[in-house]
Amino acid sequence: MLRPLLFVALLCVLVMYYRQGSSSSSVPSRSSSSSSSSPRRKTPPDSPAYQKPFSSSDQTTHANRVVAVGDLHSDLPQTLAVLRLAKVIDNDANWSGGRDTLVQTGDIVDRGPDTIAIYNLFDKLRSQAKEAGGQVVNVYGNHEVMNLGGDLRYVTEEDYASFGGREKRKQAWNVKTGWLGKMIYDNFNITHVQNGHTVFSHGDMEPEWARLGVDTLNHLAREAIWTSNYYAPIFQGSGPIWSRSHAMLEGGEEETCRRVNEVKTALGVNRLISGHTPQYQTGKILSICDGGYMVIDVGISRYYGGHLAVLEILENDDGTQSVYALYPGGKRLV
Numbered sequence: 001m002l003r004p005l006l007f008v009a010l011l012c013v014l015v016m017y018y019r020q021g022s023s024s025s026s027v028p029s030r031s032s033s034s035s036s037s038s039p040r041r042k043t044p045p046d047s048p049a050y051q052k053p054f055s056s057s058d059q060t061t062h063a064n065r066v067v068a069v070g071d072l073h074s075d076l077p078q079t080l081a082v083l084r085l086a087k088v089i090d091n092d093a094n095w096s097g098g099r100d101t102l103v104q105t106g107d108i109v110d111r112g113p114d115t116i117a118i119y120n121l122f123d124k125l126r127s128q129a130k131e132a133g134g135q136v137v138n139v140y141g142n143h144e145v146m147n148l149g150g151d152l153r154y155v156t157e158e159d160y161a162s163f164g165g166r167e168k169r170k171q172a173w174n175v176k177t178g179w180l181g182k183m184i185y186d187n188f189n190i191t192h193v194q195n196g197h198t199v200f201s202h203g204d205m206e207p208e209w210a211r212l213g214v215d216t217l218n219h220l221a222r223e224a225i226w227t228s229n230y231y232a233p234i235f236q237g238s239g240p241i242w243s244r245s246h247a248m249l250e251g252g253e254e255e256t257c258r259r260v261n262e263v264k265t266a267l268g269v270n271r272l273i274s275g276h277t278p279q280y281q282t283g284k285i286l287s288i289c290d291g292g293y294m295v296i297d298v299g300i301s302r303y304y305g306g307h308l309a310v311l312e313i314l315e316n317d318d319g320t321q322s323v324y325a326l327y328p329g330g331k332r333l334v
């Protein structure tokens with residue numbers, strides 16, 4: 001009984017709105033004094049925004065969106081699940097993130113069978129994202145560097161088989177002549193700063209390295225890989241692909257946050273994001289130092305428990321960022 005009445009009432013309201021909107025240009029005082037949120041009344045009817053109130057030009061006033069995921073370890077089903085949770089791929093695994101930025105903090109390879117499929121997926125998404133005005137960022141993990149350098153301790157038999165054997169795999173990973181080595185060398189860096197506010201690295205960024213600056217770090221890593229210098233200092237334990245010093249709270253939380261703040265100052269960023277140290281006991285993103293340092297390796301691969309989590313950073317118009325953790329159960333401020 002009530003439903004048809006409600007429907008008629010709604011229809012009346014809509015008709016009234018439409019009439020007011022289309023006549024607003026002849027009554028300018030009304031539209032300018034109106035505090036209505038309806039775009040029709042704010043915008044002259046003949047402007048493009050009026051014709052298409054939700055056109056893509058509208059999006060420039062929205063916050064830019066950055067999503068980041070941690071270690072994937074050759075687990076394709078979990079990779080697809082976490083990228084869907086991040087809302088950057090559709091059911092066909094094509095890019096659906098529009099102008100979003102997706103950051104993956106390394107360790108795509110090892111401990112599972114799906115190495116080729118995941119690197120190829122990222123390669124496809126990289127070009128699809130670019131076409132849509134978005135971006136895919138890949139950061140070296142210690143496992144990428146190990147495989148490039150011939151340290152194959154964590155390669156599974158299924159992985160070898162997927163390349164067609166050990167010799168073919170070795171050829172594929174050659175940075176100068178191999179299809180995968182070239183793909184990685186051309187598209188990965190050891191660290192990435194997103195729009196000046198957030199630095200991403202696989203392991204922890206320590207102040208001694210941060211002080212060199214991001215461009216120098218990326219140059220050092222590229223040069224070391226190109227010259228097969230896998231004993232270079234940047235690939236040692238305190239460097240940005242291996243360090244766990246913040247994640248392990250070495251020297252206590254206060255000392256860790258003091259060092260985190262040193263990195264923030266050196267790079268002029270608001271936060272440091274790492275993968276590498278799996279938070280599989282909680283399955284949740286670790287956030288300490290008032291959100292100044294976070295670990296997003298929650299153990300996404302089934303080898304580490306199969307936990308899904310995405311870090312989401314919304315770039316607000318006032319220059320601040322809102323940071324969330326996305327879980328299958330919902331979204332939380334971190």
Ligand SMILES: *[C@@H]1O[C@H](CO)[C@@H](O)[C@H](O)[C@H]1NC(C)=O
Nearest residue numbers: 090091092093094095124128
């Ligand atoms: C997904 O992308 C492929 C090309 O990479 C294309 O052939 C296919 O049609 C796309 N699927 C959808 C649903 O857009």
Ligand SMILES: *[C@@H]1O[C@H](CO)[C@@H](O)[C@H](O)[C@H]1NC(C)=O
Nearest residue numbers: 186187188189214215218219
């Ligand atoms: C890698 O880093 C260098 C220096 O920071 C930068 O110029 C280059 O564009 C980066 N490459 C990619 C693929 O992001």
